[in-house]
Amino acid sequence: MGALLGKFGKALVGFPGGDNIGPRPIDQHIKGFRALGAIVEERDDAVSIYTSAAGLHGARIFFDIVSVGATINVLLAAVKAKGTTIIENAAKEPEIIDLATFLNNMGAQIRGAGTDIIRIKGVSNLKAQNTHTIIPDRIEAGTYLSFAAANGEGVLVKNVITEHLEPFIAKLIEMGVYLEVNEDSIYVEGGHNLTPVTIKTAPFPGFATDLQQPITPLLLKANGCSRVIDTLYPERIKHIPELKKMGVKINSQNGVISINHSANLIGASVEASEIRAGVSLLGVGLMAKGTTIINHADNILRGYERIVDKLAGLSVKIKLVDEATVSTDQ
Numbered sequence: 001m002g003a004l005l006g007k008f009g010k011a012l013v014g015f016p017g018g019d020n021i022g023p024r025p026i027d028q029h030i031k032g033f034r035a036l037g038a039i040v041e042e043r044d045d046a047v048s049i050y051t052s053a054a055g056l057h058g059a060r061i062f063f064d065i066v067s068v069g070a071t072i073n074v075l076l077a078a079v080k081a082k083g084t085t086i087i088e089n090a091a092k093e094p095e096i097i098d099l100a101t102f103l104n105n106m107g108a109q110i111r112g113a114g115t116d117i118i119r120i121k122g123v124s125n126l127k128a129q130n131t132h133t134i135i136p137d138r139i140e141a142g143t144y145l146s147f148a149a150a151n152g153e154g155v156l157v158k159n160v161i162t163e164h165l166e167p168f169i170a171k172l173i174e175m176g177v178y179l180e181v182n183e184d185s186i187y188v189e190g191g192h193n194l195t196p197v198t199i200k201t202a203p204f205p206g207f208a209t210d211l212q213q214p215i216t217p218l219l220l221k222a223n224g225c226s227r228v229i230d231t232l233y234p235e236r237i238k239h240i241p242e243l244k245k246m247g248v249k250i251n252s253q254n255g256v257i258s259i260n261h262s263a264n265l266i267g268a269s270v271e272a273s274e275i276r277a278g279v280s281l282l283g284v285g286l287m288a289k290g291t292t293i294i295n296h297a298d299n300i301l302r303g304y305e306r307i308v309d310k311l312a313g314l315s316v317k318i319k320l321v322d323e324a325t326v327s328t329d330q
């Protein structure tokens, strides 16, 4: 919405879809657009947003909640607004710094990205001037580290900005996983005698909500009960009923997911209802006896480029049955 508003002055956008991980309010996005002078009308299933003839103007915006989406949306609109915008209580995720770098290379004037106060001096034009290489996907890297620590025999995950994974690496170390953290890669060995841990998700630099499901296969190996509290998306638990079909001892009660040591896992036919739930099923499928069939695997494939090839390269018996089904056979 922010990009369309900044570029065209108007947009009609269907209510945010994205993965079904519980309620995904956009009140902070709308508050930000309104502060910049946009008119926002909520319809039944869409948001209509437009500017008056005067266009967007700079504003001081304090977000009540730290939101990645709202920070990015307002940033995209404010780069072309008249005057200066100050975002307070901004999200600090590495992807926000990357976006600011990309926009600044096109002539935007953004300062403070990566801190909780971002200042944006509006410019009239943005022009592509340089090639921009986007940062490596820290969630993808964390997922492979979890799978490798749970089940691997020494795996090197390359192209990692290790600083972006600090809270995740800290948990692996707390569990007793052996890791070698290099400048831009991490070597991990399959873990034994692992300690259970408690994980609480939080905005960066906290433990990412997107990694609480992918770390589940590893938590099954710990000697005892681990706990996960997803403070950002407490209803992000669609993996639980599917994992139970595979023999995983996992439950959720009062916002706390309990994951017990689970051995004797068995392959099953399961549903990937969203990306990270789906990938956690895949991780457990690698540890389960027999065949696991993952339906709706397109939910996984949209965010894990060539995952089937990458795992097959590690001697995993895995195949894409059709564009929405993956099977693994151990």
Ligand SMILES: CC(=O)N[C@H]1[C@@H](OP(=O)(O)OP(=O)(O)OC[C@H]2O[C@@H](n3ccc(=O)[nH]c3=O)[C@H](O)[C@@H]2O)O[C@H](CO)[C@@H](O)[C@@H]1O
Residues within 6 Å of the ligand: 023, 024, 025, 026, 027, 028, 029, 030, 065, 066, 067, 068, 069, 070, 091, 093, 202, 203, 204, 208, 209, 210, 231, 232, 233
């Ligand atoms: C801080 C954080 O970990 N953000 C994650 C979040 O970003 P995403 O942008 O989806 O979520 P936000 O960072 O915006 O949301 C953080 C929290 O704020 C709430 N909220 C958000 C916007 C709003 O207008 N009102 C409101 O109440 C959300 O319900 C949530 O509890 O999910 C993405 C997809 O899984 C991840 O890639 C992001 O890393």
Ligand SMILES: C=C(OP(=O)(O)O)C(=O)O
Residues within 6 Å of the ligand: 017, 018, 019, 020, 021, 210, 275, 276, 303
């Ligand atoms: C929930 C996710 O993505 P989206 O915000 O696109 O739904 C995710 O990447 O884990």
